[in-house]
Amino acid sequence: xxxxxxxxxxxxxxxxxxxxxxxxxxxxxxxxxxxxxxxxxxxxxxxxxxxxxxxxxxxxxxxxxxxxxxxxxxxxxxxxxxxxxxxxxxxxxxxxxxxxxxxxxxxxxxxxxxxxxxxxxxxxxxxxxxxxxxxxxxxxxxxxxxxxxxxxxxxxxxxxxxxxxxxxxxxxxxxxxxxxxxxxxxxxxxxxxxxxxxxxxxxxxxxxxxxxxxxxxxxxxxxxxxxxxxxxxxxxxxxxxxxxxxxxxxxxxxxxxxxxxxxxxxxxxxxxxxxxxxxxxxxxxxxxxxxxxxxxxxxxxxxxxxxxxxxxxxxxxxxxxxxxxxxxxxxxxxxxxxxxxxxxxxxxx
Amino acid sequence: xxxxxxxxxxxxxxxxxxxxxxxxxxxxxxxxxxxxxxxxxxxxxxxxxxxxxxxxxxxxxxxxxxxxxxxxxxxxxxxxxxxxxxxxxxxxxxxxxxxxxxxxxxxxxxxxxxxxxxxxxxxxxxxxxxxxxxxxxxxxxxxxxxxxxxxxxxxxxxxxxxxxxxxxxxxxxxxxxxxxxxxxxxxxxxxxxxxxxxxxxxxxxxxxxxxxxxxxxxxxxxxxxxxxxxxxxxxxxxxxxxxxxxxxxxxxxxxxxxxxxxxxxxxxxxxxxxxxxxxxxxxxxxxxxxxxxxxxxxxxxxxxxxxxxxxxxxxxxxxxxxxxxxxxxxxxxxxxxxxxxxxxxxxxxxxxxxxxxxxxxxxxxxxxxxxxxxxxxxxxxxxxxxxxxxxxxxxxxxxxxxxxxxxxxxxxxxxxxxxxxxxxxxxxxxxxxxxxxxxxxxxxxxxxxxxxxxxxxxxxxxxxxxxxxxxxxxxxxxxxxxxxxxxx
Numbered sequence: 001x002x003x004x005x006x007x008x009x010x011x012x013x014x015x016x017x018x019x020x021x022x023x024x025x026x027x028x029x030x031x032x033x034x035x036x037x038x039x040x041x042x043x044x045x046x047x048x049x050x051x052x053x054x055x056x057x058x059x060x061x062x063x064x065x066x067x068x069x070x071x072x073x074x075x076x077x078x079x080x081x082x083x084x085x086x087x088x089x090x091x092x093x094x095x096x097x098x099x100x101x102x103x104x105x106x107x108x109x110x111x112x113x114x115x116x117x118x119x120x121x122x123x124x125x126x127x128x129x130x131x132x133x134x135x136x137x138x139x140x141x142x143x144x145x146x147x148x149x150x151x152x153x154x155x156x157x158x159x160x161x162x163x164x165x166x167x168x169x170x171x172x173x174x175x176x177x178x179x180x181x182x183x184x185x186x187x188x189x190x191x192x193x194x195x196x197x198x199x200x201x202x203x204x205x206x207x208x209x210x211x212x213x214x215x216x217x218x219x220x221x222x223x224x225x226x227x228x229x230x231x232x233x234x235x236x237x238x239x240x241x242x243x244x245x246x247x248x249x250x251x252x253x254x255x256x257x258x259x260x261x262x263x264x265x266x267x268x269x270x271x272x273x274x275x276x277x278x279x280x281x282x283x284x285x286x287x288x289x290x291x292x293x294x295x296x297x298x299x300x301x302x303x304x305x306x307x308x309x310x311x312x313x314x315x316x317x318x319x320x321x322x323x324x325x326x327x328x329x330x331x332x333x334x335x336x337x338x339x340x341x342x343x344x345x346x347x348x349x
Numbered sequence: 350x351x352x353x354x355x356x357x358x359x360x361x362x363x364x365x366x367x368x369x370x371x372x373x374x375x376x377x378x379x380x381x382x383x384x385x386x387x388x389x390x391x392x393x394x395x396x397x398x399x400x401x402x403x404x405x406x407x408x409x410x411x412x413x414x415x416x417x418x419x420x421x422x423x424x425x426x427x428x429x430x431x432x433x434x435x436x437x438x439x440x441x442x443x444x445x446x447x448x449x450x451x452x453x454x455x456x457x458x459x460x461x462x463x464x465x466x467x468x469x470x471x472x473x474x475x476x477x478x479x480x481x482x483x484x485x486x487x488x489x490x491x492x493x494x495x496x497x498x499x500x501x502x503x504x505x506x507x508x509x510x511x512x513x514x515x516x517x518x519x520x521x522x523x524x525x526x527x528x529x530x531x532x533x534x535x536x537x538x539x540x541x542x543x544x545x546x547x548x549x550x551x552x553x554x555x556x557x558x559x560x561x562x563x564x565x566x567x568x569x570x571x572x573x574x575x576x577x578x579x580x581x582x583x584x585x586x587x588x589x590x591x592x593x594x595x596x597x598x599x600x601x602x603x604x605x606x607x608x609x610x611x612x613x614x615x616x617x618x619x620x621x622x623x624x625x626x627x628x629x630x631x632x633x634x635x636x637x638x639x640x641x642x643x644x645x646x647x648x649x650x651x652x653x654x655x656x657x658x659x660x661x662x663x664x665x666x667x668x669x670x671x672x673x674x675x676x677x678x679x680x681x682x683x684x685x686x687x688x689x690x691x692x693x694x695x696x697x698x699x700x701x702x703x704x705x706x707x708x709x710x711x712x713x714x715x716x717x718x719x720x721x722x723x724x725x726x727x728x729x730x731x732x733x734x735x736x737x738x739x740x741x742x743x744x745x746x747x748x749x750x751x752x753x754x755x756x757x758x759x760x761x762x763x764x765x766x767x768x769x770x771x772x773x774x775x776x777x778x779x780x781x782x783x784x785x786x787x788x789x790x791x792x793x794x795x796x797x798x799x800x801x802x803x804x805x806x807x808x809x810x811x812x813x814x815x816x817x818x819x820x821x822x823x824x825x826x827x828x829x830x831x832x833x834x835x836x837x
Binding site for chain 1: 634636650654673675677678680681683688689693694715720722744
């Protein structure tokens with residue numbers, strides 16, 4: 001029972017099937033399981049025992065003691081079985097809750113490579129394992145035998161939440177060496193910003209063992225800046241643009257240009273109007289978000305994208321989460337269920 | 350210009366005088382104030398002051414003097430009036446530059462700021478002036494010339510002073526505001542080094558400088574005659590630092606002279622300099638040593654940034670440079686990354702080749718461009734280019750557990766984990782074809798249980814030079830020694 005349940009939860013193919021059918025199948029299984037309970041309980045010949053009532057309410061002690069007051073071994077065995085059943089019931093409850101979350105949260109796969117024009121067509125379309133170094137070579141240039149270090153200069157007064165979220169997703173996909181530095185120009189950096197990329201990796205003494213470096217420098221800069229290859233690239237400025245760069249390391253932009261443009265426009269809206277705009281602009285954006293989320297589970301359609309990450313972080317930063325309209329609230333909960341956004345909430349304190 | 354008595358003075362005592370040398374025979378209660386304390390709040394007070402005459406210029410019935418104490422100066426005025434006669438004004442105008450004088454004067458505020466002095470809002474109106482120590486009239490160099498930035502001199506026809514002249518007459522050159530600032534900062538570096546390490550539990554040791562065997566290879570040692578034999582001047586305290594570690598001191602540092610008989614006449618080599626050396630035993634990984642050293646350096650930089658801004662600004666007036674930038678924790682790159690960065694920039698070099706000086710400078714520029722830091726560590730050097738006592742990398746025999754640290758693209762520290770096993774040390778020495786007899790004492794120190802340890806040493810003058818962005822190490826060495834200079 002447990003195994004089929006976890007299997008259902010893991011196989012991505014099944015996520016694509018009709019969810020209702022899956023849920024119905026599960027309910028049927030659950031009922032069958034519950035129906036088998038009285039078979040286990042029937043060992044006792046006391047008519048008071050019934051599976052309609054919680055086993056904890058059974059007053060077994062009073063009715064089944066022997067004449068000399070000791071507990072019969074059969075009673076002990078029964079108690080043990082009751083505990084076992086309770087444990088299984090709690091496990092089931094947790095599994096059902098998890099499944100409920102998955103059912104209510106729309107699809108959010110970053111691991112499917114749907115792009116037909118990508119150079120990874122040799123892999124099967126449903127491959128979900130993380131991309132290896134070949135992808136990084138295609139995206140970042142030839143591997144010269146040294147750590148590919150992405151350097152981000154950020155102002156401690158405006159921590160870039162989107163980039164922290166993207167960093168945690170990147171860490172799940174690649175072996176990333178993350179370091180945080182404070183530049184001599186920054187006067188005082190609060191301690192939670194010093195540990196915002198998580199604990200130091202135990203292998204951090206050997207830099208060449210990592211595929212990517214993520215170096216965050218808290219510095220007195222007017223605008224967030226990213227430097228990667230000093231010879232071939234000029235610095236990338238602005239949280240939106242750096243987010244686009246980092247997202248491309250995870251998943252390609254949608255191949256449909258209309259959808260790609262939509263994602264881009266949401267990202268810009270997030271950074272320019274949600275995070276930096278006046279309260280009137282923010283209200284307008286929230287209404288637009290509401291309208292868009294009424295039609296689709298995610299902002300850019302059926303797929304989770306950078307637009308969702310950016311808008312979620314900016315909504316959180318502008319502290320308008322509690323006053324948002326219903327679709328937006330539902331979408332916020334869905335984002336939180338995905339688990340990538342833990343860092344964002346932490347660093348807002 | 351001997352004694353002179355004022356004609357209309359109410360007292361019979363002279364008002365300006367060349368005091369004889371033996372005059373300092375009584376202690377008085379007279380309190381001398383400091384020039385830097387003379388601010389508008391002290392206006393109309395009568396004070397005594399001892400300072401040097403920076404300049405004196407007569408103009409009709411007045412004589413303007415600029416009195417200087419270290420890096421502070423202010424304007425003083427002797428005017429013909431009921432307190433001073435014409436002869437007194439003439440006396441003041443004839444005081445030679447750099448003479449030391451005692452003045453009694455009133456502090457007065459001025460309407461227009463005196464731009465050329467450090468005390469811009471006040472001036473002194475002199476009542477009495479006495480010459481304590483007279484300077485010769487012809488000075489080998491003029492202080493204004495010595496402080497003038499190099500570019501200015503050529504344009505306006507005003508002279509700047511050649512570095513050799515400055516070094517030959519160091520006594521006068523040290524009086525300039527720039528020199529005062531540089532050496533105060535250097536004193537600060539030394540003090541921060543000691544304080545930081547003492548706080549971390551290090552013990553200061555002093556190591557011998559007359560030694561029996563050359564520690565780093567025989568070519569660059571000075572030989573001294575030692576009774577019936579000869580001895581050498583120590584090239585580095587390496588050997589003795591390690592012996593202290595084997596003697597269970599765990600963490601030691603020493604500050605002392607280092608003698609290198611290198612015949613290089615460059616902007617960054619001296620034959621004698623002050624070495625700040627560190628050695629420590631570590632628990633599990635030699636990166637503990639790197640972290641300790643870089644933390645010390647960062648604390649020194651922060652201490653200089655926070656407490657010595659006046660000195661840094663003063664030096665920048667004559668030698669403009671970019672402020673020194675650093676990251677905390679210090680950036681650590683690996684040698685392979687450095688080679689990759691240089692390859693990307695078009696430099697051709699082998700993977701196990703040492704970095705040449707131009708490559709080091711280029712690498713410094715590339716690192717500055719990407720990370721915006723003037724200070725970084727380069728870790729895991731190839732084994733082939735390091736001395737025989739460097740511990741090889743256990744994971745990759747081509748590389749070693751050694752590191753260099755750079756400031757503004759120039760190397761300031763070379764360090765490593767040392768080989769602490771006598772057998773391995775013997776093997777490595779044989780590999781480098783070193784005569785085992787000459788280093789027997791060294792190898793013997795590791796035979797009786799030696800903890801894993803590592804360390805490194807920096808040069809005080811070089812660190813100051815690079816921190817301030819200067820271009821010649823002789824500017825940061827008070828009495829420099831190089832192949833061509835032995836005095837002063």
